[in-house]
Amino acid sequence: MKMKAIYILLILLAPALAMAQYKGKINVTPLKLEQKGDSLYISIDINMQDVRVDTRRSVELIPVLTAPEMEKALPAVLLKGKSNYHIWQRKLTLMNRKERLGYLQDAPYTVAKGFKSKDERRITYNKVIPFEAWMKDARLDIRKDVCGCGNPPSILEVSQLAQVQLEKIVVPYTVTPHLAYITPEVEAVKRREMSGEAFLDFVVGKTDILPDYMNNPGELQKITNMMAALRNDPAVTVKGIVVSGYASPEGTLKMNQTLSEGRAKALTDYLVPKFDYPENLYTIAFGGENWAGLLEKVEASDMKHREEVIRTLTTVPAEINYRTNNSRKKSLMQLAAGVPYRFMLKEYFPHLRKAVCKVDYEVRGFNAEEAREVIKTQPQNLSLNEMYMAANTYEAGSPEFTGVFETAARMYPSDATANVNAASAALARGDTVSAGHYLEKVETPSPEYDNTMGVLMLLRDDYRQAEEYLTRAAASGSPSASRNLEELYLKLDNIRQLREQDN
Known part of the structure; x- marks a missing residue:
């Protein structure tokens, strides 16, 4: 009797115990x-x-x-x-x-x-x-x-x-995709780099800068604007400034190095008094003969003998081959009796002599609310994790939510996490074209990548590939992929029913 009383008491208490949970x-x-x-x-x-x-x-x-x-x-x-x-x-x-x-x-x-x-x-x-x-x-x-x-x-x-009575007419089933986003790793130290190019004009044979000479005012302004933007950003700590001088290929390598380093030093001397950075933060370097810049200009041109010049620039080594007594420069000078070389000497070489100012700096960390504001004006200062936090302050699938992931993919174009998340955001608004472009950049698959590819194939009506991707993602432990497989099978069964109904 005592046990029976306890049992009855437990039954009476059950609703109260449930409410406590x-x-x-x-x-x-x-x-x-x-x-x-x-x-x-x-x-x-x-x-x-x-x-x-x-x-x-x-x-x-x-x-x-x-x-x-x-x-x-x-x-x-x-x-x-x-x-x-x-x-x-x-x-x-x-x-x-x-x-x-x-x-x-x-x-x-x-x-x-x-x-x-x-x-x-x-x-x-x-x-x-x-x-x-x-x-x-x-x-x-x-x-x-x-x-x-x-x-x-x-x-x-x-x-x-x-x-429950349901309508018997079968209608096309609309798939509800279940998307998975990857949480990016926290970037312990956010190291960044910013570069600016200046095509400065110098008096022949000289290495000192005349600020008002020819195009120098505008070229110098590009560098000072970049430096000022970093100096005025309280989140930034500058760690190093490298000023490199690049030369056009005519003349000897030794002479080009001397002139280029001299011009890089001149730019450094111009910048030092304008900004309150210690001089030991500056490093002067010789960037080399600017063959890459020359190739870029030739490829963008319609100059005579264009294809032969490109072939020479891409196949003949720049260094002198003492066995054959040949080099890239010598081959260009001999090509077509020197006609293309003289043209490039006049039209392209002056634009190859440039100075590059590269600033190495660190950026402090931001919380979600700060990141939400920083991404509007200085997205380069945010890590992927901070962008992810900012995205999650918005409603999932909203224009602001997807916009943050698109910005992340633009700032980190080769990052797998950024591209998978941007693809998922694109699919959330039904944009399969953008999603496909983002996923093409991913070289290392993951369960989230397979799930996103599966959704993309499902929305493209490629059900065989959709099943392959989603099955692999589900086997790797993706709950979203398991639910997408359910959606796939519902869609396939719906297609079968529609066919039967039509018959």
């Missing part, structure tokens, strides 16, 4: 329980938006098909408190490949945050399972384990889905 109301609305051919289609709307789960607990919602003598539990929806959610994330991260594959075989339908978060906690539960004969008498219950600690689950009241 979470606050708010879980609203479950049946949308579909429909057999078509050899499949059973299940759709439920679960609204947990106002629910707050105790930080150490979780709420498990288990859809169960129930018939008089048979039942079948479907993958659960988990709503986790803050500590419980982070513990689950860590466990998932630490799983090896074998453990992850085992987890995926019995994984929940989805895991949602049961605490204050921008994440959507209104879930449309879509499931397609093989239809069995006993299911014709089944109903759909939602059972809940209110603490996730092994106590017997209680039944959450819900209408019987078998009574």
